[in-house]
Amino acid sequence: MLSKNTIKLIASLSQKKFRTQHQLFIVEGVKGIQEFLDSSFELYQLFATEANFSAETILISEKELQKISNLKSPNTALAIFKIPKQKTAEANGLILVLDEIRDPGNLGTIIRLCDWFGVKTLVCSEGTVDCYNPKVVQATMGSLARVHISYTNLSNYLKTANSAVFGTFMEGNNIYTEELPKEGIIVMGNEANGISLEVEQLIHKKLSIPRFGNLQTTESLNVATAAAVVLSAFRRGF
Amino acid sequence: MLSKNTIKLIASLSQKKFRTQHQLFIVEGVKGIQEFLDSSFELYQLFATEANFSAETILISEKELQKISNLKSPNTALAIFKIPKQKTAEANGLILVLDEIRDPGNLGTIIRLCDWFGVKTLVCSEGTVDCYNPKVVQATMGSLARVHISYTNLSNYLKTANSAVFGTFMEGNNIYTEELPKEGIIVMGNEANGISLEVEQLIHKKLSIPRFGNLQTTESLNVATAAAVVLSAFRRGF
Numbered sequence: 001m002l003s004k005n006t007i008k009l010i011a012s013l014s015q016k017k018f019r020t021q022h023q024l025f026i027v028e029g030v031k032g033i034q035e036f037l038d039s040s041f042e043l044y045q046l047f048a049t050e051a052n053f054s055a056e057t058i059l060i061s062e063k064e065l066q067k068i069s070n071l072k073s074p075n076t077a078l079a080i081f082k083i084p085k086q087k088t089a090e091a092n093g094l095i096l097v098l099d100e101i102r103d104p105g106n107l108g109t110i111i112r113l114c115d116w117f118g119v120k121t122l123v124c125s126e127g128t129v130d131c132y133n134p135k136v137v138q139a140t141m142g143s144l145a146r147v148h149i150s151y152t153n154l155s156n157y158l159k160t161a162n163s164a165v166f167g168t169f170m171e172g173n174n175i176y177t178e179e180l181p182k183e184g185i186i187v188m189g190n191e192a193n194g195i196s197l198e199v200e201q202l203i204h205k206k207l208s209i210p211r212f213g214n215l216q217t218t219e220s221l222n223v224a225t226a227a228a229v230v231l232s233a234f235r236r237g238f
Numbered sequence: 239m240l241s242k243n244t245i246k247l248i249a250s251l252s253q254k255k256f257r258t259q260h261q262l263f264i265v266e267g268v269k270g271i272q273e274f275l276d277s278s279f280e281l282y283q284l285f286a287t288e289a290n291f292s293a294e295t296i297l298i299s300e301k302e303l304q305k306i307s308n309l310k311s312p313n314t315a316l317a318i319f320k321i322p323k324q325k326t327a328e329a330n331g332l333i334l335v336l337d338e339i340r341d342p343g344n345l346g347t348i349i350r351l352c353d354w355f356g357v358k359t360l361v362c363s364e365g366t367v368d369c370y371n372p373k374v375v376q377a378t379m380g381s382l383a384r385v386h387i388s389y390t391n392l393s394n395y396l397k398t399a400n401s402a403v404f405g406t407f408m409e410g411n412n413i414y415t416e417e418l419p420k421e422g423i424i425v426m427g428n429e430a431n432g433i434s435l436e437v438e439q440l441i442h443k444k445l446s447i448p449r450f451g452n453l454q455t456t457e458s459l460n461v462a463t464a465a466a467v468v469l470s471a472f473r474r475g476f
Contacts, residue, residue, distance in 0.1 A: 105343070109460055109462075109463060112459070112460060112463075113459070113463055114451075115451045116447075116449055116450070116451050116459055117449075117450045117451060118449075118450030118451040119451075146451070176470075176473075176474035176475075209354075209470075210473075211354055211355075211356075212354065212355045212356030212473055212476075213352075213353045213354050213355060213356040213357075213384070221350070221351070221354055221466075222347055222350060224347075224462075224463060225347060225350075225351055225462060225463055225465075225466040226466075227463075228459075228463035228464075228466040228467050228470075229466050229467065229470045232414075232447075232466075232467045232470055232471070233470070233474075235414075235448075235450050236414035236471075237414075238450075
């Protein structure tokens with residue numbers, strides 16, 4: 001049985017305000033939950049229609065799950081995990097920096113890309129969508145458990161960075177022919193406005209993804225697919 | 239003023255059955271509509287709250303637009319365009335083939351990638367989501383007007399193809415080191431199941447995108463970001 005308070009708590013966690021207040025977030029689906037259980041994240045409560053997990057499980061009915069789920073077709077389990085304390089971003093390796101990414105699906109896809117391309121550190125501007133937003137968690141498919149994400153003032157972060165800072169722009173050195181290092185910081189900009197002027201001034205090398213199609217249109221690549229191309233270009237030589 | 243019949247027609251076009259019956263589809267937003275007006279697509283009717291277009295416009299109120307729009311925050315215009323007759327797929331150039339892509343957002347993103355990477359021909363299996371689905375049209379950001387899309391039986395299509403057929407798999411030649419041709423056919427598979435067995439048998443060369451992250455997980459790349467990496471790899475040398 002679910003108490004009224006539990007139902008209220010879970011519903012509240014779809015809002016950032018309450019996630020911050022309680023320092024908790026929601027993961028849905030057996031596969032995703034298992035990936036968080038296998039990681040360093042700490043479980044708060046686990047609800048499921050079947051006892052499939054090694055962790056302590058509160059058994060609920062399908063009807064109860066439907067009531068607390070954010071999904072149209074709920075899976076068989078929903079878990080509440082604790083938001084880990086934010087650590088200082090690592091200074092080494094390939095680091096991705098996001099300047100005001102607003103769309104939860106884009107952030108989720110980018111976290112998944114980081115996991116694939118071995119980018120362990122993702123640094124987000126304070127205005128970037130919250131990575132514990134349920135839509136982001138869902139889109140990461142468990143990768144969120146393996147990528148270290150921090151939110152900070154990008155100007156301060158980039159000013160004190162030791163590595164070369166790269167950014168993608170409409171004009172810049174061709175990413176396919178440029179020699180790219182194994183370590184460095186790559187900045188991706190906002191969906192509509194790209195990299196902000198303040199951050200642009202802190203970029204050491206401007207890169208661009210050549211366009212092969214119709215050159216008349218002003219259309220750009222979606223930020224998540226652009227991140228796929230950029231990370232792929234940085235990794236291909238190693 | 240909008241007639242009841244017009245409102246009914248527009249509502250019906252969110253379903254494939256009625257798009258096929260009427261051979262019409264919906265485009266929303268000034269920018270997208272302008273790109274279709276500038277293309278070879280034929281306008282059927284155009285509704286807008288302001289007279290912004292060179293084409294004949296039926297002026298409607300914001301309230302009326304809200305009633306016919308599929309969007310939560312409707313733009314200022316909605317247009318009905320005619321679905322063009324399906325042409326035979328071109329045999330030359332770089333061709334992308336989709337095997338049962340189900341998610342409208344993924345198809346929209348892939349059409350946008352084709353536009354960017356100069357892929358003029360996209361061949362879809364009959365079970366791939368309809369490219370005139372409003373969510374696909376919205377996600378293409380106008381690219382749909384510039385990429386030639388056809389739906390066909392993939393086995394028949396690939397059996398008679400003149401070019402080399404490539405596909406991405408978990409196991410295959412490293413896409414970063416493989417020498418890739420300027421022309422050819424690239425197959426991308428379904429979100430959950432990848433390339434079907436029937437289609438796999440018609441692939442000449444298996445490629446794979448190396449993973450740099452945690453090798454224990456079974457997680458794969460999203461099909462749209464995988465398409466970005468693959469198209470980028472095929473284009474980087476040219």
